[in-house]
Amino acid sequence: MSTSAPGASLTVGIDIGGTNIRASVVDGTGEVLDTVQCPTPHSAPALEGALERAVRELGDRHxxxxxGLAVAGFVSADRSTVRFAPHLPWRDAPVAKRLTDRLGLPVLxxxxxxxxxxxxxxxGAAAGGHNxxxxxxxxxIGAALLIDGVLYRGTHGVAPELGHLQVVPGGRDCGCGKRGCWERYCSGTALAESAIELVATDPTPSLLAKEVIADPGALTGRRVAGAAQDGDPLALRVMTDFARWLGLGLAFVGDIFDPDLVVVAGGVSSSAPLFLDEAREEYAAAxxxxxxxxxxxxxxxxxxxxxxxxGAAELARSSLIAGR
Incomplete structure (x- = not known):
């Protein structure tokens, strides 16, 4: 069994996705030492059992x-309760206490x-940033705000929901109940929807257009990005549209928060060479x-x-040190 260096500690960070759970042992330098993965169960008891097993498996070796748990949902300001997570079974659930009781370890x-x-x-990329x-x-779209080195969570722990800024009044339906939210035009889902709309209104002969016409329901944002990488005319138009919406949204962000740095993360960021320069230009102009x-x-x-x-592992470590 490995042990931490004197004065240091090893913590586990867990990313709970709608499909898979990934849990990693992380040291004080941010290095991932070990990882386990398993499918995400669909009931709260089964999910908590899977989290316990993942931590215990890692605990057998470290x-x-x-x-620390990274949750895609609303977390209470004291970081103990999951208020709502659209892809997980928890509703107003005291998850931190439940897992602490099961594991005998502090859980954040x-x-x-x-x-x-x-x-x-x-x-990483935000090192040295202030706001x-x-x-x-x-x-x-998920979002986070750091002000002078402190995470801003808002009064109830749910800020900032930038993905649901309305950029098109009466625009595309959003799962949040509104219409025209930023994430409906600037996300992996939006890439596919924009391609389908372009084919319907102004078809451009291309391999991707043929795929859309044959089976629009099978189209994914990843496929659009791949086609753009290959130079597909329709996909390139979609990426231009995506860059415009990203730049316009970042202009809103600039107007509201005046940050010195913006970090673009998430799965779509891997395709940044296809859109980021244009987005920067749009942001600068808007x-x-x-x-x-x-x-x-x-x-x-x-x-x-x-x-x-x-990040979840490091926040758990910081909380542990603060409590000593």
Whole structure:
């Protein structure tokens, strides 16, 4: 069994996705030492049992001092309760206490975007930033805000929900109940929907267009990005549209928060060479006072998909040290 260095500690960070659970042992430098993965169960008791088994499996190989969970949902301000998570079975559930009782270890919850932000601040792209916004673009948009090195969670622990800023009044339906939310035009899901709309209104002969016509329901954002990488005309138009919406959304972010740094994370960030330069130009042109104010630097994630786990583990470690 491995042990931590004197004065250090090993903690577990867990990313709970709608499909899979990934749990990693992380040291004080942000290095991932060991990882286990399993499918995500669909009931609360089964999910908590799976989390316990994952931690115990890692605990058989490492001396673990605390556990952090990165949750895609609303987490209470004291980081003990999952109020609502759309893809998980918890509703107003005291998850931290339940898992602490099962594991005999301190357990801390955190919104997944906040966890990713903390990891990037401590070990990645946000290092040295003062007022930083992280925009995690995947199926939707998650976001986090760091002010002078402190995560801002809002009064009730749910801020900032940037993905649900309304950018198109009366626009595309959103699962949140509103219409025209930013994530409906700037996400992996939006890439596919934009391609389908373009084919319907102004078809461009291309391989991707043929695929859309044959089976629009099978189209994914990943496929659109891949086609754009291959130079497909329809996919390139979609990426141009995506870049415009990203830049316009970041202009809103700049107007509201005036950050010195924006970190673009999430699955779509891996395709950044296809859109980020255009998005920067759109942002620079659309932000209020353009040409007469400093602009935020815009970077992509350095830690990738591991950021949520690393951040959750590091926040659990920080909480543990503060409690000593």
């Amino acid at each position: 001396d673990i001092d605390a556990v 919850l955190e919104h997944d975007a906040n966890a990713a932000m903390w990891a990037e601040y401590r070990f 930083v916004v992280l925009v995690a673009i995947g199926t939707g 932000v209020t006072g353009h040409g007469h104010r400093p602009l935020a630097r815009i970077r992509t994630t350095q830690l990738g998909e591991a950021a949520g786990m690393i």
